[in-house]
Amino acid sequence: MNTRFATSESPQPDGNAISDAPLVIVTGMSGAGRTTTANVLEDLGWLVVxxxxxxxxxxxxxxxxxxxERRPEVAPRRVAVVVDVRSRGWFAHLQEAIDAATDRGERPSVLFLDATDEALVRRFESVRRPHPLQGRGRLLDGIQRERSLLLDLRSSxxxxxxxxxxxVHQLAAKLTSIFAGDRKVQLRVAVMSFGFKYGLPLDADVVLDMRFLPNPYWVPELKSLNGQDEAVAEFVMRQAGAEEFLDRxxxxxETMIEGYIREGRRYVTVAIGCxxxxxxxxxxxxxxxxxxxQPEGVDxxxxHRDLGRE
Structure with missing residues (x-):
């Protein structure tokens, strides 16, 4: 077991759900970013185990x-623990431990890192390491075995x-936006662009499809540009239905955001695809x-998930 102590002073808890939790369990699929998450939290002043x-x-x-109680001035105020299948048979007791903590009135928050089988296979092959549950089988066998074990944990x-x-940098930025903390922020909304040909984002709460608009890809002078370029943005927005779509x-x-805040949701992903x-x-x-x-309290x-892949 490796314990990493943050070098900076632990920040005070903020008012935003998981970022305000004194204890966070980081878990999920092997290769999905648990190490990056641990590093980000450590840099933000968390004690990471x-x-x-x-x-x-x-x-x-x-x-x-x-x-x-003894030394509040130096005690870690926020602690994150990475718990995963590397603990072998002990991992089966994680839900039991969470239930016990809940019964004590101190349920830890759970952050689950996920990725597609294709992405995980690619990452394991790039580092040339076996999957913890692979055994004598294929890499994909280990991944699928782990996914089956984590199904209930992911849903909760x-x-x-x-x-x-x-x-790594995009994941770190996303994690920082969740855990950095801001007392005035009630809800963090990730607006993610993606390409349908690369698959739906697994963590999308809302999916919007822009394929009803003409594709700038087929306009020679726009093909090599992207939606961040002014010429492409103007082309897209002047198409019939584009402004009406944005308004609706x-x-x-905005209606959903008001409801999310009332229900205590603190993080939402809106995925927009073409x-x-x-x-x-x-x-x-x-x-x-x-x-x-623009609304106060919404960050x-x-x-742009797939920008640069073509």
């Missing part, structure tokens, strides 16, 4: 409480992040983000 056996959650919580997680189309999507999302994730979805994501990011940021 890697590969913790689930049975140690209660002693860790007791240690934190006693430290706060507080936050699920799909890292399939994100590089904005009204719909064929390749380069022109229409990017331009629309930029325009829509500017609109829904909106943009992720």
């Amino acid at each position: 890697d590969n913790l056996p689930p049975q140690m959650l209660e002693p860790l919580a007791e240690l934190r409480h006693s430290s706060l 997680a507080d936050v699920v992040i799909d890292s399939s189309g994100l590089n 999507a904005t009204d719909l999302l 064929t390749g994730g380069k022109h229409r979805s990017v331009a629309t994501a930029e325009a829509l983000s500017a609109r829904i990011g 909106t940021f943009i992720v």
Whole structure:
């Protein structure tokens, strides 16, 4: 078990759900970004414990409480533990440990990292390491075995992040937006552009399809550009139905955002797709983000998942 102590002073808890939780469990698929998550939290001042056996959650919580009572000025206020299948048979006790903590009135928040089988295979092959559950079988066998084991845990997680189309820097930015903390922010909205040909984002709460608009890809002078370029954005927005779509999507999302805040949701992903994730979805994501990011208490940021893949 590796324990990494943050070098910066631990920040005070903020008012935003998982970022305000004194104890967060980081789990999910092997290769989906748990190490990056641990590094981001460590840089933000969290105490991070890697590969913790689930049975140690209660002693860790007791240690934190006693430290706060004895020396609150130096005690870690926010702790994250990485718990995954590397603990082998012990991992089966994770849900039991979470239930026990809930019964004590101190349920930890759960962050689940996920990715497609294709992305995970590619990552494992790039580092030339076997999957923890692979045994004598294929790499894909280990991945599918792990996914089956984590199915219930994923469905009950507080936050699920799909890292399939994100590089390390994009994932770090997304995590920072969740955990950095801002007392005035009630809801963080990720507006993500993507290409349908690369698959739906696994963590999308809302999916909007821009393929009803003409594709700038077939306009010679726009083909090499993307939706962040002014010429492409103007082309997309002047198409019949584009402005009307933006107006209606904005009204719909504003209504949903009000409901999310009432229900205690703190993180939502709005995915906007086109064929390749380069022109229409990017331009629309930029325009829509500017609109829904205006209400006080809503923090909106943009992720262009597939931009640059073509």
